[in-house]
Amino acid sequence: MNTFLKVVIVWSFIQSFSMMYEIFEWFLSTVMSDYDANNYNGQQGDLWDSQKDMVMAMFGSTIMAIIYLIKKKNTVKDIKWLIFHVNYLFRSKLQ
Secondary structure (H helix, E strand, O other): OOHHHHHHHHHHHHHHHHHHHHHHHHHHHHHOOHHHHHHHHOOOOOOOHHHHHHHHHHHHHHHHHHHHHHHOOOHHHHHHHHHHHHHHHHHHHHO
16 A cells, blocks of 8 residues: 555544544533533533534644655655546546
8 A cells, every 4th residue: 555545544534533523522412411511522612613623633634644745755656646546446437
């Protein structure tokens, strides 16, 4: 497996885990009392807390993925490999 694909898989895992945790927090807030849910979540009245958390996870993982790929030597070759295979898959699905 090439480096770029590994980074994309790890990046996707971080995004998925962030989303699952926010859904878990939402579920707890529906099950628990209002007082307990606010103490657990610590939202302090912020309606957009979960979206902000997911954006920060995406921002941090994207920056780290870019930094990691810049430090690797075969990144351009890996990106070309991935683009070639994605194009191949799309062309085969359309026919």
